[in-house]
Every structure is written in structure tokens, then in C-alpha cells.
Amino acid sequence: MSRRRSLTLAVGLTLVLIPAVAVIVSFFWLPFSPDDTSGGRLAPPGDGHLLGTDKLGRDLFTQLLLGGRIAFATGLGAVGVGGVLGVSLGLLAGFATRWLDDAAAVALDILIAFPTLLLAMLIVAGAGASLGTAILAIGFGLAAVVARLTRVLVKQVLSREYITAARVAGISWPRIVATHVLPNIGPVVLVNLALQTGLAVLAEASLSYLGLGTPPPNASWGRMLFEAQATVLTAPRAAIAPGVALIALVIGVNLTADGLRDLADPTRRRSR
Amino acid sequence: MSLLTVDGLSVRDQAGTSLVDDVSFTVEPGDRTGLIGESGSGKSLTALAVTGLLPAGLTASGEIRLGGVDMIRASERRRTAVRGRVASVVFQEPLTALDPLMPAGRQIAGPLHRFQGLRGDALRNAVRAALDEVRLTDTDRIARAYPHQLSGGQRQRVAIAMALACRPELLIADEPTTALDVTVQAEILDLLDRLVATHGTALLFITHDLPVVANVARQAYVLRAGRVVESGPTLDIIERPTDPYTRTLVESARRFDAALGRDRD
Amino acid sequence: MLRYLLRRTAILLVSLVLAAVVLFLLLRLLPGDPVNALLPVGATPEQIEAARRELGTDVSLPIQFLNWLRDAGTLDLGRSLISTLPVGPEIVARLPVTIPLTLSAFVLAVLVAVPVGVLAAVRADRWYGLILNAVAQLGIAVPAFWLGLLLITVFALRLQVLPAGGFPPDGWSEPGAAIAALVLPVGTVALVMSASLIRYVRAATLEVLGADYLRTARALGESPASALRRHGLRNASVPVIAVLAVELATTFLGAVVVESVFALPGLGSLLVTGIRQHDYPVIQGVMLVSTAAVLLVGFLGDIVQRLIDPRLLQRGAS
Numbered sequence: 001m002s003r004r005r006s007l008t009l010a011v012g013l014t015l016v017l018i019p020a021v022a023v024i025v026s027f028f029w030l031p032f033s034p035d036d037t038s039g040g041r042l043a044p045p046g047d048g049h050l051l052g053t054d055k056l057g058r059d060l061f062t063q064l065l066l067g068g069r070i071a072f073a074t075g076l077g078a079v080g081v082g083g084v085l086g087v088s089l090g091l092l093a094g095f096a097t098r099w100l101d102d103a104a105a106v107a108l109d110i111l112i113a114f115p116t117l118l119l120a121m122l123i124v125a126g127a128g129a130s131l132g133t134a135i136l137a138i139g140f141g142l143a144a145v146v147a148r149l150t151r152v153l154v155k156q157v158l159s160r161e162y163i164t165a166a167r168v169a170g171i172s173w174p175r176i177v178a179t180h181v182l183p184n185i186g187p188v189v190l191v192n193l194a195l196q197t198g199l200a201v202l203a204e205a206s207l208s209y210l211g212l213g214t215p216p217p218n219a220s221w222g223r224m225l226f227e228a229q230a231t232v233l234t235a236p237r238a239a240i241a242p243g244v245a246l247i248a249l250v251i252g253v254n255l256t257a258d259g260l261r262d263l264a265d266p267t268r269r270r271s272r
Numbered sequence: 273m274s275l276l277t278v279d280g281l282s283v284r285d286q287a288g289t290s291l292v293d294d295v296s297f298t299v300e301p302g303d304r305t306g307l308i309g310e311s312g313s314g315k316s317l318t319a320l321a322v323t324g325l326l327p328a329g330l331t332a333s334g335e336i337r338l339g340g341v342d343m344i345r346a347s348e349r350r351r352t353a354v355r356g357r358v359a360s361v362v363f364q365e366p367l368t369a370l371d372p373l374m375p376a377g378r379q380i381a382g383p384l385h386r387f388q389g390l391r392g393d394a395l396r397n398a399v400r401a402a403l404d405e406v407r408l409t410d411t412d413r414i415a416r417a418y419p420h421q422l423s424g425g426q427r428q429r430v431a432i433a434m435a436l437a438c439r440p441e442l443l444i445a446d447e448p449t450t451a452l453d454v455t456v457q458a459e460i461l462d463l464l465d466r467l468v469a470t471h472g473t474a475l476l477f478i479t480h481d482l483p484v485v486a487n488v489a490r491q492a493y494v495l496r497a498g499r500v501v502e503s504g505p506t507l508d509i510i511e512r513p514t515d516p517y518t519r520t521l522v523e524s525a526r527r528f529d530a531a532l533g534r535d536r537d
Numbered sequence: 538m539l540r541y542l543l544r545r546t547a548i549l550l551v552s553l554v555l556a557a558v559v560l561f562l563l564l565r566l567l568p569g570d571p572v573n574a575l576l577p578v579g580a581t582p583e584q585i586e587a588a589r590r591e592l593g594t595d596v597s598l599p600i601q602f603l604n605w606l607r608d609a610g611t612l613d614l615g616r617s618l619i620s621t622l623p624v625g626p627e628i629v630a631r632l633p634v635t636i637p638l639t640l641s642a643f644v645l646a647v648l649v650a651v652p653v654g655v656l657a658a659v660r661a662d663r664w665y666g667l668i669l670n671a672v673a674q675l676g677i678a679v680p681a682f683w684l685g686l687l688l689i690t691v692f693a694l695r696l697q698v699l700p701a702g703g704f705p706p707d708g709w710s711e712p713g714a715a716i717a718a719l720v721l722p723v724g725t726v727a728l729v730m731s732a733s734l735i736r737y738v739r740a741a742t743l744e745v746l747g748a749d750y751l752r753t754a755r756a757l758g759e760s761p762a763s764a765l766r767r768h769g770l771r772n773a774s775v776p777v778i779a780v781l782a783v784e785l786a787t788t789f790l791g792a793v794v795v796e797s798v799f800a801l802p803g804l805g806s807l808l809v810t811g812i813r814q815h816d817y818p819v820i821q822g823v824m825l826v827s828t829a830a831v832l833l834v835g836f837l838g839d840i841v842q843r844l845i846d847p848r849l850l851q852r853g854a855s
Contacts, residue, residue, distance in 0.1 A: 106548055106551060106552055106555070107555070109552065109835065110552050110555050110556050110559065110832070111559075112783075114824075114828065114831075115786065115787045117793070117794075118793070118824070118827075121793075121808075121809075121812055122563055122812070122820070122824070123563075125812040125813075125815065125820065198677075198678065202678075202680050205680050205682075206680065206681075206682065209682050209797070210793075210794065210797055210809055211813065212809075212812065212813075222680075222682075225680075225682065225683060225686065229686060229798075232686060232689075232690050232694070233690065233695075236690070239683075239686060239690075243680070243683040243686075243687075246678075246680055246683065247675070247678045247679055247680075247683075248678075250677075250678035251675060251678040254674060254677065254678060255674070323756055325752060325755055325756060328662075348760075348761070349760075352755070352758060352759070352760045352761075353758075355755065355756055355757065355758040356756075356757045356758020356759075357758060360756060360757050360758070361753070361756040361757070363749065363752070363753060363756075365749065368748070368749035368750065369749045369750060369753045370753065371750040371753075371754075371768045371771075371772070372750070372772065372846075372848060373771050373772055373775075373845060373846055374768070374771070382754075382757070382759075382767070383757050383758070386758060386759075387758070418847055420848050431753070434753075434757060435757065438757055438758060
């Protein structure tokens with residue numbers, strides 16, 4: 001792998017792993033208790049508060065770590081849901097023939113016409129705002145995109161000659177799927193899922209910003225940004241910190257995905 | 273002055289591997305020269321180097337003078353000025369060599385406009401004439417057709433028409449028939465042969481197919497693993513090959529012909 | 538082409554109906570009886586029954602759907618549960634904000650992304666090509682609301698040259714104020730959109746730069762720039778147009794978040810309010826309108842793609 005690509009992967013992984021480690025540590029130790037409002041409102045850094053305090057007097061850094069938990073939970077959870085659901089649907093659609101296939105194509109296109117965020121909003125609207133709902137909702141939204149990609153890939157693989165050869169040799173469909181289809185579509189789908197992780201994290205932040213995500217007192221970076229809006233001039237820290245955290249994590253995820261993509265398919269003519 | 277002088281051409285990739293090694297040959301105006309070799313012999317790379325179109329990552333050293341311009345060291349502007357006017361190319365795979373989203377007529381019109389300054393009605397007539405010349409007689413339909421609507425042989429004729437529309441002094445044909453059906457190959461070769469004779473164009477014909485070269489080129493260079501292993505008049509090479517590799521090439525060709533029950537000289 | 542048009546129009550109509558079904562089901566199947574939003578606790582059965590009749594939930598589900606479809610067909614999108622105002626006119630009242638916002642942002646994003654993307658591809662080996670790529674990489678990670686907040690802070694609060702939010706109550710009758718109110722929101726949406734567009738344009742251009750037909754053009758004496766212009770752009774535009782159709786669709790209601798940041802009375806904020814209040818006639822109405830717009834844009838995108846690339850007409854499915 002060329003030097004530039006390994007650099008991409010390295011930077012990406014760093015940007016993801018540092019917060020990941022911080023979040024894991026947060027389950028065992030937090031600088032302050034999340035409910036501790038003793039720090040004085042919007043205080044500058046000092047007195048053990050790395051980044052100061054928010055408008056309720058809570059340690060900003062602690063809130064950031066808690067928000068990180070939610071970001072990772074949503075990213076991984078939504079992509080897990082979307083991946084499993086999307087690949088299953090895509091596999092079914094890929095095997096469908098003629099008019100059933102046309103119907104599947106139309107159905108998927110309609111689902112994609114609902115932007116992920118909106119689909120998520122609708123589901124959250126009905127089912128109530130909670131972390132679980134948000135993960136499921138975003139996951140459903142992602143599933144449509146993954147399903148469409150899977151369907152196209154499955155069709156491509158099925159048209160290859162080694163599938164015909166396997167059928168002629170009498171191998172059952174389930175075995176063909178396991179030994180030929182899945183390994184071939186696997187790399188591309190996984191890279192796509194990796195890219196979707198960033199979108200999932202951003203979607204959760206948007207949901208929380210609009211008040212439709214994880215409800216307070218659970219801090220999500222999106223929610224933190226919303227609460228910091230009113231005081232953005234006097235205490236910009238409270239608005240900058242969650243924003244930077246979000247951006248850094250998403251860049252990290254995207255760079256990692258790009259690096260993985262080059263690993264998965266070294267024959268890509270398109271460099272960089 | 274020679275039309276094309278290649279002197280000590282070497283092409284290396286980024287890892288330093290030598291893909292073309294110290295190749296030298298000349299092409300005079302009106303010459304018919306063949307470059308013979310199997311895949312990996314470096315023959316196509318030589319053609320690309322001659323026109324200054326080596327893919328990124330490969331570097332050429334040595335000297336190449338085409339129409340008086342140093343094609344390795346000259347600026348892009350000077351090299352662009354040489355292409356088409358002095359030498360044009362017909363590539364191996366006509367489906368990808370033609371713009372898939374442009375009708376054939378417009379693709380031929382491009383060089384006609386650029387090199388002969390034609391426009392309007394004169395241009396349209398010239399396109400028709402060009403199509404006629406390559407024996408695509410249903411000129412109106414073909415001019416309007418997209419490449420994917422034409423057969424392989426028809427596409428290659430369009431490519432030849434485009435290359436000749438530049439009125440080049442040298443036509444480089446890089447395996448022009450390899451991607452075509454066998455029945456069509458002979459027609460295309462015949463076409464090339466005639467056109468080149470009619471226009472007095474020099475021809476650099478690149479192929480892996482020995483019998484083909486025998487009919488088209490008067491002198492030939494045999495390449496193997498990037499080096500020239502034999503050169504001279506084509507008939508001499510075929511009848512009295514001195515290099516062992518050339519000998520095996522000739523032997524295989526003879527065996528093939530014998531199997532077909534045909535006599536060949 | 539005509540055959541494709543007919544087929545694609547049929548698909549569009551079917552999609553519209555199907556989308557309506559999906560919307561309808563999504564909302565009806567959600568927990569919670571909408572009647573509860575209307576009546577206080579402890580209402581009598583007669584009152585509940587009357588409310589149900591009022592809402593139309595006293596008949597079976599399929600009949601509810603047909604009723605709704607018929608109403609929607611006559612552009613009667615029901616009444617808001619909260620304000621009891623008709624939904625249709627409410628949506629129309631919001632369009633003068635959302636449509637200029639979406640279209641301007643889209644046009645701006647395209648005007649920025651195409652030259653930058655092409656440059657990033659053509660000069661991918663130079664340092665500034667890498668920088669452009671990195672900037673686009675950064676751009677897609679930035680949440681729209683954070684960027685909006687940043688712009689408000691700089692331009693509205695610090696420099697005080699533009700309003701921090703809101704839209705003039707008289708709308709476009711004060712064109713200067715209306716435009717001023719839209720500058721930052723349009724900028725926010727355009728910047729976020731162009732970041733992802735740049736990556737697509739760059740990828741499409743890189744693909745084209747390596748193509749054989751470009752090599753043929755160069756071999757026949759065309760300069761790199763001329764070859765790219767004459768052959769490359771048309772070929773690269775097909776995948777880009779496909780992306781543009783999707784992006785426009787996403788912008789239309791992705792502006793939802795931006796409208797919230799800038800307190801703009803557009804379609805997006807109507808939707809958010811409707812969701813918060815479980816006002817499902819409003820939710821349904823807005824989603825139906827926006828989904829129809831999305832499907833229509835997709836339809837137009839498909840047609841344009843096939844005008845440019847006739848090969849697409851040959852393969853079977855859309």
C-alpha cells in the first residue's frame with residue numbers, strides 16, 4: 001500500500017481510537033460526576049475543569065465524554081442494524097427476478113427518497129425519543145442505502161460464470177451464497193458501512209440538536225451544541241468543544257474507511 | 273531527416289524495473305515498419321513513448337525525435353503540436369478508444385476541423401468522404417450512430433478514419449486487429465494497407481502476429497522482454513531468422529499454417 | 538426514448554402512490570391514539586367517539602387511507618390537530634422561504650463544486666490538489682448546524698453585518714431584508730453540500746482522466762484541456778447528475794436543521810414542530826409534498842442522464 005494511503009489509514013485510526021479509548025475509560029472513571037453542578041456556570045478552564053463548565057455548572061470535559069459514549073453507541077449500533085437489515089434485504093432483492101425485481105428496485109428507490117435523517121425523525125416522533133429509538137431509526141434509514149448497494153453487487157456476482165459453474169456442479173444456493181456471494185460483496189459493503197458510520201454519528205447529532213434524540217440529562221454532542229447556542233459569545237468553549245469532537249471523529253471514521261477501501265481493492269485505478 | 277528516430281529508448285516504472293531496454297529504430301517517410309512481440313515485450317509502450325503518451329508512473333530515457341521534436345524532453349505544448357499533424361494513432365480496443373457519448377460523425381469531424389480547417393457543409397461532406405474511404409457506405413446512419421451501436425469492425429474503421437483525418441505523415445497502428453473477429457481482421461488489414469499507400473503515409477505497425485506483419489511491413493523489429501532481438505527486412509526475418517526467439521516465432525507460425533493446410537512463403 | 542419516458546412516468550406515479558402508502562402506514566402504526574392530543578383526560582365515550590369521527594379514525598384503516606388519498610388528490614391535506622388550521626395553505630405559506638433557500642444553495646454548491654472538483658482531479662498530483670481534497674474531506678464531516686452557528690457567531694454577532702436569524706414577517710415584500718435573512722442559511726447549506734459534491738466531481742473526473750478515449754483525443758493532437766472539455770466533461774457528468782438529483786433531494790429537507798438554527802419559518806421547521814407535537818396531519822402533509830418533490834427530481838435526473846448517455850436506454854431496469 002502506498003505511503004499516502006497508509007498515512008490516511010493511520011491518521012484516521014488515531015482520530016477514532018483516541019476518543020474510543022477515552023470513552024472506554026469513562027465507564028470506569030470520570031473527572032467529575034455528571035450531576036456535579038458545583039463548578040460555577042460557564043467557568044473558564046481551571047480547578048480541575050479541563051475545558052471549563054457548561055451553563056449548568058457541570059464539567060464540560062465530562063459531558064464531552066458522556067456525549068462520546070452516545071456517538072460511538074449510535075455509530076456502531078445504527079451501522080450494525082443498517083448493515084444486517086440492509087444486506088439481508090439486498091440479498092433477497094438481488095435474487096429476485098423479473099417483475100419482483102422491478103418492484104424491489106422501485107421500493108428501494110422510494111425508501112431512499114426519504115433522507116435518512118427524516119426517516120429517523122418520523123420514527124422517533126412516533127416511538128418517543130431515546131437512544132435505542134434513535135439507533136433503530138437511523139439504522140433503518142441506512143438500511144435502504146445498504147440494501148440498494150447490496151442488490152446491485154449481488155446481481156453483478158450472480159451474473160458471473162463461476163456461479164453458473166457452481167450450480168451445474170449441484171451446489172445448493174445457500175452454500176453458494178456463503179462461499180461465493182458474501183465473500184465477494186463483503187469488502188465493498190463493509191467499506192460502505194464504514195462510510196455510513198460517519199453519517200450515522202452526524203444524524204444522531206442532528207436529531208439531538210433538534211431535540212428529537214437522546215433526552216436530557218443524557219448529554220449528546222448535538223444536544224450540548226443546542227444548549228450552548230444562547231451563550232456562544234460569552235463562552236464559545238461550550239459550543240466549540242462538542243463541534244470539534246464531532247468533526248474530528250467523523251473525519252477519523254471517513255479517513256479510516258478510505259484507507260480500508262484501498263486495502264480491500266488494491267487494483268483500484270483511481271489513486272489517492 | 274528521418275520522420276521518426278528512436279535512439280536508445282528505455283522505459284522504467286516506479287520500482288525501477290526496465291520495461292523497454294535500449295530500443296533503437298528509424299522510420300523514413302513512406303516506410304512500412306513492423307514491431308513484433310508478445311504481450312509484455314514492450315511494443316505498445318514503445319508506441320506510447322513515441323507519441324509522448326506514457327501513462328503516469330513510467331519514465332522514458334534516451335532520445336525520440338518525431339518530426340524534429342524531442343518527444344521525451346520537449347514541453348507538452350510542443351508535443352501536442354506534433355501529435356496528429358506528424359503522427360496519429362489507431363489503438364487496439366475500438367470500443368474504449370472512442371468517446372462513448374459522441375456520435376461517430378462528430379468524432380471524425382474533430383480532426384477534420386482541427387487539421388484541415390473545415391466547417392459547415394464542407395465539414396459534413398468531408399466526414400462523409402472519410403467514412404466512404406474506410407468503406408462504411410451507409411454514411412448517414414453511421415455518422416449519427418454512437419460507438420456502442422456499431423460493430424467492432426465498424427468502430428475500428430471509424431478510428432482509422434479519425435486517425436487519417438489528421439493527414440499524418442506517420443500512422444501508428446497498435447495491434448489494430450487483435451480485438452476484432454478473425455473474419456474482419458483481414459478486411460481491416462487490407463484497408464490499412466490501401467489507405468496508407470494512397471496517402472503516402474508511413475506506417476508503424478505493432479502486433480504479436482507474425483504472418484500479419486509479413487503482409488504489411490517491409491522491415492520489422494522483433495522485441496522480447498523490452499529489447500530488440502532481431503531486425504531487418506521482414507521477409508529475411510521470416511526466411512532466415514538468426515535469433516533463437518525469432519526462430520520459435522516463425523516455427524509456430526509455420527506449424528499453424530501447415531495445420532491449416534496452407535502454403536506460405 | 539419515448540418508450541423509456543412512458544415507463545419512467547409510470548414508475549413515478551406508482552412510486553408516488555407507494556410513498557403515500559408508506560407514509561400513511563408509518564404514522565398510523567405509531568403508538569399513541571391521536572385522539573388523546575385533542576381531548577382532556579377523563580373524556581366521556583361519546584366525546585371520544587365524536588373526536589374520532591372528527592378525525593376520521595372511526596373507520597377502518599384501508600378506508601382511512603382511501604379517504605386521505607382522495608383528500609390529498611384534491612389538495613385537501615387535512616387540518617392541524619393543534620392549530621386546526623388547514624395544512625395545505627400552511628405548507629404553501631412556508632414555500633417562499635424553503636424554495637429560495639434550497640434552490641440558491643443548490644446552484645451555489647454546484648457552481649463551487651464543479652470547478653474545484655475538476656481542479657482537484659486534474660492537479661491531484663500537486664500539493665494544492667491534495668489540499669483541495671483534504672478540505673472537501675473536512676467539509677463532509679462538519680455538521681450543518683455547527684457551521685451555521687459558527688457563521689452566525691462571526692457574521693451576525695461579532696461583525697453584525699447580517700441578521701442572526703428569522704425572516705421578515707412580510708416576507709418578500711421586503712426583498713432586501715428577505716435576502717439578508719437568507720444569506721447565511723444559504724451559505725451554510727451550500728458549503729456543506731459542495732463538500733460532498735466536490736468529492737463526487739473529483740472522482741468522476743479522475744475516472745475520465747484515465748479513460749482510453751481521452752488518450753485517443755490526445756494522440757490525435759488535442760491539448761489536455763481541450764480533450765477534457767470536449768470529451769471528459771460530458772462523460773463525467775452522467776454519474777454526477779445522478780448524484781446531484783439525490784443531493785437536491787437531501788437538501789430539500791436537510792435544510793430542516795438549518796431552518797432550526799436560523800429560526801426560519803420554512804417547511805423544515807413546520808415539520809419539526811409537527812413531529813414534536815405529534816400533529817400527524819401536518820407531518821403527513823409536509824412529508825407528502827417533499828417526497829413528491831424528491832421523486833420528481835429523481836425522475837428529471839433520470840431523463841437528463843439518458844439524454845446525455847443513450848447507452849442507459851438499452852439496459853433493462855432503471
